[in-house]
Amino acid sequence: MKCEAVELYYDTRGSYRRVMNALQRRMGIKPSHVQIFHWINELGENCKGPVQIARELHPVWSGCLGLDSKALKVSGLEHYLLLAVDLGTQDAVDFALVERENYDAFSMFLRQIKLKIRYTPRIIVTDLDPAWFKAIHHVYPGIPIQGCVVHMERIIDRLMPKRNRTMKQEELKKLIRQFLYASSLAEAYQSLQEIKSRRDEWTDEGCTQAINSVIAHHKVLTTHLKVSDSFRDNNITESVIDKVEMKLKMIRGFKKVNCARNSLKLAITHYRFSPFLSSRNGNNGKSPLMLAGVNTGNINWIAYSQRRHQV
Numbered sequence: 001m002k003c004e005a006v007e008l009y010y011d012t013r014g015s016y017r018r019v020m021n022a023l024q025r026r027m028g029i030k031p032s033h034v035q036i037f038h039w040i041n042e043l044g045e046n047c048k049g050p051v052q053i054a055r056e057l058h059p060v061w062s063g064c065l066g067l068d069s070k071a072l073k074v075s076g077l078e079h080y081l082l083l084a085v086d087l088g089t090q091d092a093v094d095f096a097l098v099e100r101e102n103y104d105a106f107s108m109f110l111r112q113i114k115l116k117i118r119y120t121p122r123i124i125v126t127d128l129d130p131a132w133f134k135a136i137h138h139v140y141p142g143i144p145i146q147g148c149v150v151h152m153e154r155i156i157d158r159l160m161p162k163r164n165r166t167m168k169q170e171e172l173k174k175l176i177r178q179f180l181y182a183s184s185l186a187e188a189y190q191s192l193q194e195i196k197s198r199r200d201e202w203t204d205e206g207c208t209q210a211i212n213s214v215i216a217h218h219k220v221l222t223t224h225l226k227v228s229d230s231f232r233d234n235n236i237t238e239s240v241i242d243k244v245e246m247k248l249k250m251i252r253g254f255k256k257v258n259c260a261r262n263s264l265k266l267a268i269t270h271y272r273f274s275p276f277l278s279s280r281n282g283n284n285g286k287s288p289l290m291l292a293g294v295n296t297g298n299i300n301w302i303a304y305s306q307r308r309h310q311v
Helices: 002-011 014-025 031-047 050-057 103-115 130-139 149-159 165-182 185-197 205-221 234-247 255-275 301-305
Strands: 064-074 076-084 092-100 121-127 145-146
Touching: 002 014, 002 031, 002 255, 002 301, 014 031, 031 255, 050 205, 050 255, 064 092, 064 234, 064 255, 076 103, 076 234, 076 255, 092 165, 092 255, 103 130, 121 130, 130 145, 145 149, 145 205, 149 165, 149 205, 165 185, 185 205, 205 255, 234 255, 255 301
Parallel strands: 064 121, 121 145
Antiparallel strands: 064 076, 076 092
C-alpha cells in the first residue's frame, strides 16, 4: 500500500484526498493524510539522488545546461531550489535545496555537477544574476554563457510597463525584441547599432535604463548564435521547476528542510521517468531519461529509486 499511495500521490498532482479516496476504493482501507506524508518522507529519504542515478543509468545529454532557482517556504522561511536541466533532453541533471541564492551556493552546486555527475556543457543558459555568472566562470572556465532573453524581456517590461507604454517606448521595445530574437549575429548587431545610434530619441528614465541594460548584457544575450543547436532562453528549466512544484503543493507545510528535500528527490525522480503527454516537440510517450538514451521500459520508478530494496 505504501508504494501505491506514493505513486498515486505523484501521479495525481499531489492531492492527499485523491490518494486516500483511491486507496479506499481499491483496497478498502483509507489511510490518514499524516500516514501518506510519512510514507512519502520515508521513501524520499531512501531515494537515490541525481549523482547515483547518473552513475547507474549513464544518460547521454546534449551539453546545453540550463540553470535556475525557485523560492520555497520551509517552516515559514525562504529556501531556494536550485535546478540544473539538460535542455536538449529536458532531463533534470541535479538539484539542491539551499538557504541563500549567492555565489557560494551556486558554485558548490556546479562543482557537484562537474565533479560527481561529470556533466560537460557546451553552453550554459541562466538568468542575468551576476552570482551565477561568477560561479560558472569559476567552475566551468571558458564555457560559453547565454543570458536568458526571456528574463531580459521581463526586465524591459518592468522598466516600460505595457499598461502605460508610450508609442516611443513601443518602438524601442520592438527594436529590443528584434535584437533579442535575431536569427544571426549580423541581424543582432544591426538592431543593436540602431538602438545605440538612436538612443537620444528615448529620454525618459525607463527607456534609458532599458537601453543601458541591453547594451551591458549584449554579449551574453547573443552567445547562442555562436553555439550550434543551443538555446536562447531558459523556458525548459522553468517548465521543469513548475512541474516539480506542482507535485509539491504542500511544500509550505514542511517543518524540516530534510522533509522538503526528501519530497523533492521523489518528485524529480518521478519527473525524469514520466513520459511527456502534451509535448510540442514530438516527444509524447517519451520520458526525459528516454530522451537521454536510457531504456526505462522495464523500470518501475519507485522500486528503482530506493537505495535499499524496501518496496
